[in-house]
Amino acid sequence: MRTIFWLWVILFIPFLAPAQQITFDEYRRRADACLAREDYACAVQNYERALRIRENDAHCVDGLTQATQALKKPKPPKSKPPKPVVTNPKPSTVTTPAIRAFLVVTTDLPIHVYINGGTRQFVSPNDIAKKLPLDAGANLVVIKPTDGGSDGFEKTVTVRASGNQLLKINLLEERRAAEKQSKSNVLQPPTNALVNTSPKKDENPPKNDAPMPKNDALSEELSRLMVAVKGGTFQMGSKDEKPIHTVVLNDFYISKYEVTQRQWRSIMGTLPKKLTNNGCNDCPIEQVSWNDVQEFIKKLNLRTGLNFRLPTEAEWEYAARGGAQKSNNTVELKDAGWYRSNSGKKTHPVGQKLPNELGLYDMQGNVWEWCQDWYDPNFYAKSQVNNPVNLAEEKYRVIRGGSLDSGADATTLTTRDGYKPASDNGYVGFRLVRN
Known part of the structure; x- marks a missing residue:
């Protein structure tokens, strides 16, 4: 009898331990994130768990079907890169130590750098100083904007390998100079053919030497x-986004609203084909990839003469929390944002909900917002303290804030997620930042 008793204890005691309850919204959020990352097995598992809680949920059924079909598709074989052909190799009997020399590049626009015709390397304005290895002797360096240099602003320089060589690229200044030169080359009509219709009091307007857009x-x-936004120190992260860590930021400016459909069309000329609220000029732009946003910012900066960019993930969270106000945003979600419970599954005009302490609208919900950083779920554990930004290339870029289709647990000030930078099929938009 004693043996039977202990056998019963061993078999049934584990079932008495309390299990952590995971909500339907959390399973659905995890499944959507897995599907966006093309981790279809993970998506199937979480959609099935969500459907056990809420049967026949249309969104989960559609997602499960999509993930299941994707798993059944055979993966294309990976093509092996061709082996380099070496013609008439000469044997070398003398070995010389490699010269440790680097080209240190800074730029005001996204560029591609080619050293001696080698692999294309990307350099961003957010790279404080990107180091690229140089070969011994003279190096032919070609710099092109990320559009391939189609606008004629390709640069070619020769750099000798001798320690660290600094190369500062100022494409915006060069383009402005070229535009100015182009205008000066246009033939002007004779001065006596001009008629001054302005009154005399305006003939000599006051001078203003300050740079203006x-x-x-x-x-x-x-x-x-x-x-x-006044810079300062704050604790970034949460119990769900660990570890909580100290971050120090400089001052910056951030858009009061998300970029709208009207503003996007003004720069890009067209709108994405799939919009949840098509024709709503003041609704946030959505269904745009991170790469699309970079093209928008480049064109915007050329048109305005300003230096807009995406916020870093740290800047975004600091602003969402209310910045130096240190209130961590006391506005309730239902009053601050459009999410699954109140959106009607469509975007809404920006600025209709309550702002946070900084006067920023829609930091929660409406659309996810792209950030500059690459997404690394473990980045917080190795993040620098001062002005952190993850520049180490990963598979996804950071998105923050939740969207019109997010549950309350995913529409928080600290929730992190990642999305492919080339993906333009999500409820993802953005807002702008300037230094």
Whole structure:
């Protein structure tokens, strides 16, 4: 009898331990994230668990079907790169130590760098100083904008390998100079053919030597709607996004609103084909990839003469928390954002909900927002303290804030997720930042 008793204890005691309850929204969020990362096995597992809690949920059924079909598709064989052909190799009897020399590159626009015709290397304006290895002797360096240099602003320089060689690229200045030169080359009509219709009191307007943006309605609008964020120290992360760690940020400006459909069309000329609220000019732009956003920012900066960019993940969370106000945003979600429970599964015009302490709208919900960083779930454990940004290339870019289809648990100020930078099929938009 004693043996039977202990056998019963061993078999049934584990079932008495309390299990951690995971909500339907959490399973659904995990499944959506797995599907976006093309981790179809993970997506199937989480969609099935969500459907056990809420049967016949249309979103989960569709996602499960999509993930299951993707798993059944055979993966294309990986093509092996061709082996380099070496012609008439000469034997070498003398070995010389490699010269440790680097080209240190800074740039004001995204560029591709080719050293001696080698592999293309990407350099971003957010790279404080990117180091690229040089070969011994003279190096032919070709610099092109990320559009391939189609606008004629390709640069070629020769750099000798001798320690660290600094190369500073100022494409914006060169383009402005080229535009100015182009305008000066246009033949002007004779001065006596000009008629001055302005009154005399305006003949000599007061001088203003301060740098001003180009006289452009969009640049004036975007500049007017930027909010100054005083830099400071805060604790980034949460119990779900670990570890909580100290971050120190410089001052910056951030858009009061997400970029709208009207603003996107003003720069890009067209709108994405799939929008949840097509024709809503003041709704946030969505269904745009990270790469699309970089093209938008490049064109915007050329048009306005300003230096807009995406926020870093740390800047985004600091601003969402209320910055130096240190209130961690006391506005309740239902009053602050559009999410699954109140959105009607479509975007809404920006600025309809309550702002946070900095006066920023829609930091929670409406659309996810792209950040500059690459997404690494373990980045917090190795993040630097001052102005952190993850520049180590990964598979995904960071998105923050949740969207119109997110549950309350995914629409928080600290929730992190990643999305492929080339993906343009999600409820993802963005807001702008300036230094």
